[in-house]
Amino acid sequence: MLLIGIAINLSILIYYKYFTFILNNLHSLDFEFSISEDTILLPIGISFFTFQSISYLVDVYRKTVPAQKNLLDLGLYISLFPQLIAGPIVRYEDIYKEIKSRTVDREDFSEGILKFIRGLAKKVIIANNVGLIADKAFAIPAADLGTSVSWVAIICYSLQIYFDFSGYSDMAIGLGRMFGFNIKENFMHPYKSTSVKEFWRRWHISLSTWFRDYLYIPLGGSRGSKLRTYINLIIVFFITGLWHGASWSFVVWGLFHGSFLLIERSFKIQLPVYLRFLNHLYLLLVVLIGWVLFRSDTLEYAIQFIGHLFDFSSGVDNYVLVYLNYYTLLIIFLGILFSMPVRERIKKWVLNGIF
Structure with missing residues (x-):
């Protein structure tokens, strides 16, 4: 299940960020493909939230952190807006307690x-x-x-x-x-x-x-x-x-x-x-x-x-x-x-x- 989860995340990242790059390199090796530069639009921040999702899966597998049963709380971690676009990459273990309970003074x-x-x-x-x-x-x-x-x-x-x-x-x-x-x-x-x-x-x-x-x-x-x-x-x-x-x-x-x-x-x-x-x-x-x-x-x-x-x-x-x-x-x-x-x-x- 861990490998499947990682594969799904990497597949999404590879498709959106590297698919055109891969096809262009294959084309340079005389493989014929027809694809427009504008066919695939890169989602903002995909490198960051993909890596965060993978780290969550691995940490749960290693039992470093408990699995998050609430989909909204998991979504909050993956799409936390302050760092979603340009980082830093946030580990789930660093903020999972704050997702449930945090104070601001x-x-x-x-x-x-x-x-x-x-x-x-x-x-x-x-x-x-x-x-x-x-x-x-x-x-x-x-x-x-x-x-x-x-x-x-x-x-x-x-x-x-x-x-x-x-x-x-x-x-x-x-x-x-x-x-x-x-x-x-x-x-x-x-x-x-x-x-x-x-x-x-x-x-x-x-x-x-x-x-x-x-x-x-x-x-x-x-x-x-x-x-x-x-x-x-x-x-x-x-x-x-x-x-x-x-x-x-x-x-x-x-x-x-x-x-x-x-x-x-x-x-x-x-x-x-x-x-x-x-x-x-x-x-x-x-x-x-x-x-x-x-x-x-x-x-x-x-x-x-x-x-x-x-x-x-x-x-x-x-x-x-x-x-x-x-x-x-x-x-x-x-x-x-x-x-x-x-x-x-x-x-x-x-x-x-x-x-």
Whole structure:
């Protein structure tokens, strides 16, 4: 029954999100199909509520949580509106008690409002502004890109995707808090990481822990041979990339991160304390190049874009730099600043009476 339930959920997800992608790949192998791009309309949030449904089935099977006998209460969990569209992925075990009995006091409600406002500020003030520059830059033909424009583009996109996604997560967590649901944090300043392993402990935490608990560990995790562990990691990151979108660019992005994770597991290099900043620079470089793969429409464009990051050419269409005025430079600076745990540090200083 568990396998049937998982198969039904995955079948729905595969049909709506990947069916056209599969047919297009078969078509490229000379299989003839006739299907319109607009034939299948993707339901909003299907990746999130499908994974939530699967985690519920598995947790009930494992007897981690009791089965929900009330269809409306189960529907509330699967379609909880604050996080339905953009996450985070909520585990049933985290909120099933709150579905039945929850309280909202003034402190919770005010904390929820503040969390929502911070998320909205991330989205509107930072993500939208740097996203405009990134969109203009990625619209330039690859042959016309210059080194300066390429670096501006990928830095802006890195800030856009972080503040956009973490902003939505904060708004969902804040809304949930206002209604009495305590949804776990989804981002913990991933750009301060010093390794790919640490990055995935801080980036989209609900997804990485979902794959750990419901895919990596059931596959055997790291309990088998080193080769088996590596195969398990490659499978996880292959599916991680595919989960983000029906495109080979996303798959390559996932495998790109997975390959560096394997390298880190194979070669554990301990740098002296005064050289630890090199670990941070390494992580940022890997992540930035990875975002090129993630953002580019095709692999060919991504490869050319990455080449322009290091060929020190001036480019032809540097009109993107026109958007770098005092306001946007301030936004980029604030984005870089607040991608680090600055707010927590200032709060700690205030509490300790430094200010």
